[in-house]
Amino acid sequence: MSDTQSLIENRPPSVAHLFLERVERTPDAEAYRYPVPAASGTGPDAWRSLSWGEAARRVYAIAAGLVDLGVEPEERVALMAATRVEWILTDLAILCAGAANTTVYPQTNAPESAYIIADSGSRVLVAEDAGQLAKARECRAQLPELAHVVLIDAEGHEPDPADPEGWVLTLAELEARGAALLERQPDLVRERVEAITADRLATLIYTSGTTGRPKGVRLPHDNWSYMAKAIAATGLISGEDVQYLWLPLAHVFGKVLISGQIEVGHVTAVDGRVDKIIENLPIVQPTYMAAVPRIFEKVYNGVAAKARAGGAAKYRIFQWAAGVSREYAKASQESFRRTGRADVPFGLRSQHKIADALVFGKLREAFGGRLRACISGSAALSPEIGYFFSGAGVHILEGYGLTETSAASFVNPGGAYRTGTVGKPLSGTEVRIAEDGEVLVRGPGVMEGYHGLPERTAEVLESDGWLHTGDIGELSEDGYLRITDRKKDLIKTSGGKYVAPAEVEGQFKAICPYVSAIVVHGAARNFCTALIALDEAAILGWAGDNGLAGKSYAQVLAAPETVTLVDGYVTELNQGLQRWQTIKRFRILPRDLDVEHGDLTPSLKLKRPAVEREFGHLLDEMYTGAKES
Incomplete structure (x- = not known):
């Protein structure tokens, strides 16, 4: 057996075990960096660090606080927050308490959030701020099992007389309760971790899905332990690396990066604000992201x-x-x-x-x-x-x-x-x-099943x-x-030809520097068409040099000059396609596609059916009276 196989096959039961091992090996090494916005609200952020030992003290206190709230092994704790260092600390605390994390995107609306919290049976919700708390309050009648809401950021929070006594507390208060419990039971967290077995539930992630209601994917502790060892075994990352982590941690892609980092022990800079990526990169100077x-x-x-x-x-x-x-x-x-x-x-x-x-x-x-x-x-x-x-x-x-x-x-x-x-x-x-x-x-990474x-x-x-x-x-x-x-996205035209829309869409993105998104359509139709969304900054830059200066984004999208511009790129695209793949007609969408309108999932995947439903009138318009094949 190779060293790699041995490491993977002899993995510990959970990432909680790996975390304790990491803290023991390198307690003083830097683990996380995170931004602290300037007090005035202007000027550059300051960046602070946590060593593995400092992170552990907070993780253990939060874990003990959850135990003090009555959270039992495998019981679910929902986490509804953007990517920030507190998300990671809380997630590790949930694992170290032997409980299971239910991840919820902060962009998820109140009814969908309530569905996930209720379907998972979550007893505690860790919410980022007053806005996330408001969702739980709005749907409190649908959440009879939700015993507590913990606020990471309490700024702007107003007590509600309708809240049950003790229903809302801050993360700082939870940590204080946990620290007090640890003074009385110093081995509490270690005992909880040692009781974890590989087959116990660690995480419930609800697939945002491009269609239908989300399904809870049950991922036991062994999945994450395997991932940590397998990622390390690739040799792609080392203890000398600096990772810039901005991906949504409610998504499995973001969350798996936590496991790999703990195994290898490198630094992770955490900031989920997408609008800060360009500003942060020269500051963080990551070696990978x-x-x-x-x-x-x-x-x-x-x-x-x-x-x-x-x-x-x-x-x-x-x-x-x-x-x-x-x-x-x-x-x-x-x-x-x-x-x-x-x-x-x-x-x-x-x-x-x-x-x-x-x-x-x-x-x-x-x-x-x-x-x-x-x-x-x-x-x-x-x-x-x-x-x-x-x-x-x-x-x-x-x-x-x-x-x-x-x-x-x-x-x-x-x-x-x-x-x-x-x-x-x-x-x-x-x-x-x-x-x-x-x-x-x-x-070993495959799920246990749908919840x-x-x-x-x-x-x-x-x-x-x-x-x-x-x-x-x-x-x-x-x-x-x-x-x-x-498999479900393959297009079969009425002429019996198959078209892979992602392949055509990818080629267009490489040709046209102004495209933000493109949706190729043609299932059961006699030719393919496309809905094209243009990037606001890029197309306005072009507009300023082409007689459309001062026009709004909406005006530029509707301008005949813009249609002519895009038509040239579509013609170029078609020259490299098979006849049945070519885009015979297209429409420029009146806005960009985004998460807020339901066009994209929170992980920025295209929700093709949702886009086709909303802009169905444009699709129908392109096929009305059409004779082409």
Whole structure:
């Protein structure tokens, strides 16, 4: 048995065990950094640190506080907050108390939040602020089992006479109660951790889903312990790393990063404010971070728009550099695949050196200047955008997994990564491709099942442990997986031709620097159409240089000049597609797609049916009276 297999197979029962081990090994090492906004509300944030020992004191106090509230092993504690250091400390405290965390996105509305809290049977809710507390108050009648609400940030909180006595308390008060209990029972937390077994429930994550009511995915402690060991075994991260963590921790992709960090022991800078990413990167100077494709698409579009705004000559330089970047990445990856060395022809290497001085160096500095790699997941990244960043020295390692597989089932190996694939299975995870092309996964990361839904569980989880992912994919001879589309999203036109919309959408995103989102439609239709949303900052920058200066975003979207602009990119797209894949007609949407309107999940995945329902009149308009095929 290899050392890697031994580490994974002899893993401890839970991440709570790993946390205690980490604190004992490196109590004085830095664990977390977090921002503290300036008192005046203006000026840069200050950043503070917690060592592993300092983090443990808070974790143990919160864990003991939960025990003092009567929380028993495997009972659920809901956590409804944005990504912040208190989220991590509370999550670890829930685990160390032997309880199970129910994650809830802070953007979730009151009825949906109440459904998740009630369906999970959560006895305590840890809420970020008064706004989240208001949701629980609004739906209190539907939450008979909810005994307490703990407020992380009590600013603006007003007592409500209708609240039962002791129903609301602050996180500081909970920690104080826990600290007092630990004075009387100093071994309480350790005893709770030692009682945890691998098969006990650790987390309930409700899939935000692109359709239907969310399902609670039951992830026992062993899932997270396996993930911690398997991530460390990839060799992609080390104790010297600095991670920038901004992803929503209510999502499985964000949460799995906590497990890997505890095993390896590196520093994590935590700040979930998406609007602060560009500002934070030069301050944090991460060596790696995880993100979703939408972020890379926005960065790419922003760079392209900035170059265009600098004039025709500057934009031509950018276009040339982007082409060099892609060719360089493709050549080096192909060389590595064949020979194990990233050799690039001299001429291309010379061009790349010039492009690096003119464009790429500034791009890397914008990411903080120390970035070794980005991990991309949650949705497919356009290969052309991936190649651009690869050639520019921002290495994006795509991975793949589901909530039902504890996030990570596949990841690209460091120097041997291949753009357009999601890499190889983690050690201990098996994969096979079904006859219809569906990807099946089996291993220690696979869920126990859906909470209270045995029939739904049986639909996707076979008795021998194979999970049906719902994704269509292909395996290379040497084990790299390429995801081609969601099984349910494949379009079959009325002419009997299959179209993978994500593939077409990805190609368009690489061509058009102004697109924010695109939805290709054509199921049971005689040709394909598209709904296209444009990035506000990028298109307004273009508008200022093309006779539309001073126009509002809505006015620019409706302008004939904008339609002509987008039509040119659609024509370019179609030249590289099969006839049945081509976009015959399109409509520019009157606004961007976002979470608030229900177009995207909180993890920024496209909710295709929701978009098609809302803008169904535009789809009908494109097909009315159509004769094309």
